[in-house]
Amino acid sequence: MLRLARENESWGYRRIHGELAGLGVTVAPSTVWQILKDAGIDPAPRRDGPGWLQFLRSQAQGILALDFFTTNLLNGATVYVLAVIEHGTRRVRVLGATAHPVQAWVVQQARNLLMDLEDARTPVKFVLHDRDASFTAAFDAVFRAAGVRVIRSAVQAPRMNSVMERWIGSCRRELLDRTLVWNPRHLMIVMREYEDFYKALLHWPIVGGWRLVR
Numbered sequence: 001m002l003r004l005a006r007e008n009e010s011w012g013y014r015r016i017h018g019e020l021a022g023l024g025v026t027v028a029p030s031t032v033w034q035i036l037k038d039a040g041i042d043p044a045p046r047r048d049g050p051g052w053l054q055f056l057r058s059q060a061q062g063i064l065a066l067d068f069f070t071t072n073l074l075n076g077a078t079v080y081v082l083a084v085i086e087h088g089t090r091r092v093r094v095l096g097a098t099a100h101p102v103q104a105w106v107v108q109q110a111r112n113l114l115m116d117l118e119d120a121r122t123p124v125k126f127v128l129h130d131r132d133a134s135f136t137a138a139f140d141a142v143f144r145a146a147g148v149r150v151i152r153s154a155v156q157a158p159r160m161n162s163v164m165e166r167w168i169g170s171c172r173r174e175l176l177d178r179t180l181v182w183n184p185r186h187l188m189i190v191m192r193e194y195e196d197f198y199k200a201l202l203h204w205p206i207v208g209g210w211r212l213v214r
Helices: 002-007 015-024 029-038 052-058 103-119 137-145 158-174 183-203
Strands: 063-072 079-087 092-098 127-129 150-151
Touching: 002 015, 002 029, 015 029, 052 092, 063 158, 079 103, 079 158, 092 183, 103 137, 127 137, 127 158, 137 150, 158 183
Parallel strands: 063 127, 127 150
Antiparallel strands: 063 079, 079 092
16 A cells, blocks of 8 residues: 555545555444555645646547447347447447456457548547446557557546546436347447437537527
8 A cells, every 4th residue: 555655746645545446345434544644645746737628628639538338139139338438529439248247359449540530630648437347458568559548447437537437327217128139230330320310410500508409
């Protein structure tokens, strides 16, 4: 705990608590706070650099956020869907769906995404995703090889990837909770339709804080 604090001076006790939880160390946040304080380390250090929200806003044009979410088919199978959203434009791409998100499949989706971005001439500086085990080191290596920095959100901190989380919530409420999906092929058909709908929605005008549906 003290080593984490000394090697990462900008980390506060909550960030250290999250990192410890990711390592399987069970300890209360208040305990982390007290140990740091007793050691003469500020539990909540001031940060000279920009905060997380300032970073997201200033770098929006170069950020891609990815996440997995699950849906159940009529045959009882659970399918994992991988999607990505561009922070700057809010453009969404549904990369694929599979019952088994093994490393080879996930890495191939990363390669396909980079090729699509290159064809569309979409600049990307950062890739943001959580610490799901499916996002392996090999997956991140695909982006790093292309000069893209990979940022993993902190443990139990969904707000760090809130743009992606909000889209997933909308997808569930507006589509998946209202649609009977037969199989993975049918799932990708309806997901592509929703992807196109969401893309068109971004171009509808906003009046009085409400987006007008045409």
